[in-house]
Amino acid sequence: MTQLALVIxxxxxxxxxxxxxxxKEWNTSGWAGPLVDxxxxxxxxxxxxxxxxxxxxxxxxxxxxxxxxxxSCLHCEEPPCVPVCPTGASYKRPDxxxxxxxxxxxxxxxxxSWACPYGAREVDEEQKVMKKCTLCIDRITDAKxxxxxxxxxxxxxxxxxxxxxxxxxxxDSEVSVAIRERGGYQLMPEWGTKPANHYLPRQKTRMHIDxxxxxxxxxxxxxxxxxxxxxxxxxxxxxx
Amino acid sequence: MHPAFSVIFLTTLIGAGQGLYLAxxxxxxxxxxxxxxxxxxxxxxxxxxxxxxxxxAGLVASFFHLGRPERAWRAAAKWRTSWLSREVIILPIVMAxxxxxxxxxxxxxxxxxxxVGALRVDVTLILGIIGTLASLAxxxxxxxxxxxxKFLQEWxxxxxxxxxxxxxxxxxxxxxxxxxAYIGNPLVTFYGTWAVILTLVALGSRLAHLRRNARIKRxxxxxxxxxxxxxxxxxxxxxxxxxxxxxxxxxxxxxxxxVANVRYLFLLLVFPLPVLxxxxxxxxxxxxxxxxxxxVQFLGLMAERWSFFAEAQHPxxxxxxxxx
Ligand code: SF4
Ligand code: SF4
Numbered sequence: 001m002t003q004l005a006l007v008i009x010x011x012x013x014x015x016x017x018x019x020x021x022x023x024k025e026w027n028t029s030g031w032a033g034p035l036v037d038x039x040x041x042x043x044x045x046x047x048x049x050x051x052x053x054x055x056x057x058x059x060x061x062x063x064x065x066x067x068x069x070x071x072s073c074l075h076c077e078e079p080p081c082v083p084v085c086p087t088g089a090s091y092k093r094p095d096x097x098x099x100x101x102x103x104x105x106x107x108x109x110x111x112x113s114w115a116c117p118y119g120a121r122e123v124d125e126e127q128k129v130m131k132k133c134t135l136c137i138d139r140i141t142d143a144k145x146x147x148x149x150x151x152x153x154x155x156x157x158x159x160x161x162x163x164x165x166x167x168x169x170x171x172d173s174e175v176s177v178a179i180r181e182r183g184g185y186q187l188m189p190e191w192g193t194k195p196a197n198h199y200l201p202r203q204k205t206r207m208h209i210d211x212x213x214x215x216x217x218x219x220x221x222x223x224x225x226x227x228x229x230x231x232x233x234x235x236x237x238x239x240x
Numbered sequence: 241m242h243p244a245f246s247v248i249f250l251t252t253l254i255g256a257g258q259g260l261y262l263a264x265x266x267x268x269x270x271x272x273x274x275x276x277x278x279x280x281x282x283x284x285x286x287x288x289x290x291x292x293x294x295x296x297a298g299l300v301a302s303f304f305h306l307g308r309p310e311r312a313w314r315a316a317a318k319w320r321t322s323w324l325s326r327e328v329i330i331l332p333i334v335m336a337x338x339x340x341x342x343x344x345x346x347x348x349x350x351x352x353x354x355x356v357g358a359l360r361v362d363v364t365l366i367l368g369i370i371g372t373l374a375s376l377a378x379x380x381x382x383x384x385x386x387x388x389x390k391f392l393q394e395w396x397x398x399x400x401x402x403x404x405x406x407x408x409x410x411x412x413x414x415x416x417x418x419x420x421a422y423i424g425n426p427l428v429t430f431y432g433t434w435a436v437i438l439t440l441v442a443l444g445s446r447l448a449h450l451r452r453n454a455r456i457k458r459x460x461x462x463x464x465x466x467x468x469x470x471x472x473x474x475x476x477x478x479x480x481x482x483x484x485x486x487x488x489x490x491x492x493x494x495x496x497x498x499v500a501n502v503r504y505l506f507l508l509l510v511f512p513l514p515v516l517x518x519x520x521x522x523x524x525x526x527x528x529x530x531x532x533x534x535x536v537q538f539l540g541l542m543a544e545r546w547s548f549f550a551e552a553q554h555p556x557x558x559x560x561x562x563x564x
Contacts, residue, residue, distance in 0.1 A: 020479070044482035052479035054559060056462075058470045066476070069466050071559060084389070086315035086325035105314055108307020111324050113489060114241075117391045117460065119556030122485040128307025185467045188555065190459045191391065199467055 003077060003097035004135055005168045005196035006155070007175045007184055008070050011203050013162040015053055015068030019154035023051040023072075023133075026153035030138055032103055036126040048122045050133040051154055067202065070163070072154075073120035073133035074187060074195030075099050081112040081121065090130070097169075097196060098137055103129045117191050135165075168196055241392070242489050243549035249301035251382060252411070252541045254331065255404065257294030258375045259412010260419070261338050263431055264288055265368040267416070272359065276430050281345040283427075284364070287419055288342025291412075295335050323388050327381040334378045337371035379405045386548075393456050394552040399449040403548075406442035407510075411541055413438055414514060414534040421521070421530040428530055432518045439537070443511045446544070450503075453551060460555040475562040486560050492550040499550045502543050509540025 027050055028035040037047035051072040058065045075092075079099050082090050089105035090112050092098070101112075101121075106129040113121040113130065121132045136152040139145065149156070155163045166175035175198070178184060184198035264287040271278035303309040315328040344364045352360040383404035386395040413435035420428040462473045478487075492499065514537040521529035 017479075039482065042482075046480065046482040046484055048485065049480070052484075054479045055476040056466060056468070057474050057476050058468055058472065060472050067466070067468060071479075080391070083318075083321035084324065086318050086322045086328060087311070088317045089314075105311070106308065107311045107315055109305065109315070109324065110307075110489060111322075111385070113485070114389050114554070115391065117555040119486045119490070119554075119559050123307065123489075125485075187467060188460050188464050190464055191555075201467070 001097070001169055002095065002167050003075070003169045003196050004140070004166070005075055005097075005175060005198065006072070006135070006152070007164040007166075007168075007178050007198045007200060009162040009164070009178075009182075009200040010067060010069065011162075011200060012160045013053075013068045013070060014160055015055055015066075016159065017053050018157045018159055019070055019163060020049060020051050020053055022153045022157035023136075024049055026136060026139070027134070032131075033127060035131065036124045038125060048124045048131050050122075050131065065202070070154075071118065071120070072197075073099060073116075074118060074193075074197040075133075075135065077194035077196055078192060080191070080193055081116045084115045085112050093137075096141075096167075098135050099132070100134055100137060101130050101132060103127065103131070106130050117188055117193065118195075140165075168198070241549045241552045241554060242492055243546040244305055246301050246303075246305035247549075248542050248545040250298045250305070251404070251545055252538065253294050253298035253301060254378070254382065255408030255541070256411040256415050256538060257291045257298060257338075258334065258378060259409045260287060260294065260415045261291040261334075261341070261375055261412070262372060262409060263413045263416035263434070264291065265341070265372050266434070267427060267430070268364065268368055270430070276427060279425070279427065281348050281350065281364075283423075283425065285342045285346040286423075287416065288338050288345065290415070290419060292335060292338050292342065294415075295331070295338065299331060299335070323381055323384040327378065327385060330374060330378045330381050334371065334374045337367060337374050341367040341371050376405070379408055391555050392552045393459065394453045395548075397449070397452060399445060399452065402445040403442065403449060406438055406445050407541055407544065410435055410438035410442050411534065411537055414518075414530070414537050417518065418531040418534040421527040424527060428527075429522065432521065432530060432533075435533075436515050436518055439511060439515055446510075458553075458555075460558060462558050462561075465555070465558045475559075477564045478560050478562060481563055484560075486556060490554045490557055490560070494550065499547065502547050502550070506540045506543035506547055509536055510544055511540075513537075513540070 024035060035048050039045050051070060054069045054071055056067045056069055058067055075098055079092055082092055082099065086109065087105050087107055089102045091100060093100060108123065108128040108130065110123060110130065121130050124131045140150050140152065142150065151165050155165045164175050164178055166173040168175050170176060178200060179198045182200045184200050186195045186198055264284050267276065267279065268284060270276045303312065306312055315325055317325060319325045319329055341364060344367055349363040352362055354361050380401060383401040387397060387400035390396045413431050417428050417431035417435050420431055463469060514533040517529050517533035517536065
């Protein structure tokens with residue numbers, strides 16, 4: 001079985017919100033009609049987004065680290081939001097594991113949003129139905145597009161390649177390898193929702209330099225050199 | 241959680257309606273062995289009519305909760321998995337049974353169909369028993385909508401179900417007492433006594449619930465929410481400045497003080513005041529006090545439902561702590 005998902009690399013996300021805007025642009029222009037924006041030029045703009053980038057601060061100043069954290073529907077393998085839906089509007093596609101809402105069936109009761117611990121669902125206040133990330137289902141399943149474009153809008157937009165997309169059930173896919181080799185993890189594992197999306201942790205880039213990398217202990221000239229040195233410049237001090 | 245008035249009205253109104261209906265059937269059952277005086281059929285018929293009006297009012301309120309009420313019929317589809325769907329199915333069934341019970345009394349279809357020992361079974365008795373079961377099932381469905389959401393730890397307990405049943409029954413019997421008092425029926429004492437008993441049981445259940453919720457250990461933390469191991473972890477931005485559905489639906493937006501005051505208010509209005517009013521009505525034989533008792537308790541129950549929502553803290557709130 002296929003389970004499409006995103007893997008988000010927190011190590012390289014710079015918090016530029018490119019994924020947020022490209023998501024909004026693609027999904028507001030598509031077959032489902034606009035994604036609502038209310039009061040967009042006013043003091044307090046609000047609207048429905050499938051994807052948000054949040055920022056967290058780890059540690060106490062000056063030992064702090066800023067973590068940008070993109071958040072969208074995780075396409076859980078045990079989605080608690082699906083069985084609670086009274087109409088069947090919320091469902092998980094059996095062929096690729098994407099969790100979707102049928103906007104023509106949804107009655108806007110918001111019950112599914114209560115049953116998502118991640119706050120991934122947002123009501124469209126204009127259409128009065130529940131909306132959420134579709135992994136750009138209209139794009140990834142569009143056989144008319146060239147293969148390289150059959151990816152979610154956010155993935156293509158990310159300037160740092162912090163977003164990987166693929167089948168997490170295929171052990172050899174880019175996403176599975178990344179999860180396996182780079183410590184990919186799930187959010188709030190305590191609820192047993194088995195999110196398909198994973199996050200790659202921050203990694204400190206550390207460089208180790210041995211002393212003999214700084215002094216040329218292997219200087220061949222030194223071996224046969226019979227001179228007694230008294231602190232003057234030698235060939236070892238030449239900048240190469 | 242944000243307390244939505246549509247849901248507050250829905251749950252309190254249908255609770256009182258179901259409770260009143262249970263009170264009517266209880267009155268009829270008690271009259272069989274002559275524990276209380278048997279009433280003319282019109283008494284049960286009018287009582288059922290009032291119960292039906294409460295159920296209809298609740299149903300109307302519920303439509304205000306939906307974004308797309310014209311599609312509400314679709315909500316009957318997923319009864320296998322969704323308690324909301326189950327409620328949507330059972331509510332009209334209860335309404336139909338309440339109507340049928342009242343109508344059978346109105347038509348005086350009290351001819352014996354068959355006898356079980358000394359018990360003479362007629363149409364109203366059969367409808368009353370089926371209606372009672374359906375009504376209890378409706379209480380369970382309504383409450384399970386809340387109790388079944390495991391993420392809302394304050395609600396995810398059998399106490400939620402007990403509360404809904406006992407609050408509904410208490411206010412329904414209170415309403416029955418008010419109704420009897422209004423028409424000058426002597427059953428007011430019988431219903432008043434039951435209303436007080438049920439109110440006290442509800443008090444016990446709700447206090448146990450409050451006590452449990454005061455000690456809840458949260459399953460999710462900001463550490464598990466974003467998966468970073470550090471004790472000092474604070475949100476700096478939530479990705480939107482003007483709020484979002486997530487900030488509107490899951491926060492009550494009031495101070496802790498306000499929430500605490502509403503709690504004291506409902507503890508006062510639902511429990512001691514109606515009980516005192518019913519007690520006073522025994523002594524003074526006033527026809528107005530039971531009506532007042534019902535109104536006071538009903539108001540209190542609306543505050544209780546508000547509080548029930550405000551108490552619940554959704555784990556998604558961890559992601560919405562700071563604007564910028
Ligand atoms: S992240 Fe939320 S909305 Fe998405 S599948 Fe999981 S529970 Fe459902
Ligand atoms: S809001 Fe729509 S998708 Fe969500 S539970 Fe209600 S009907 Fe289902």
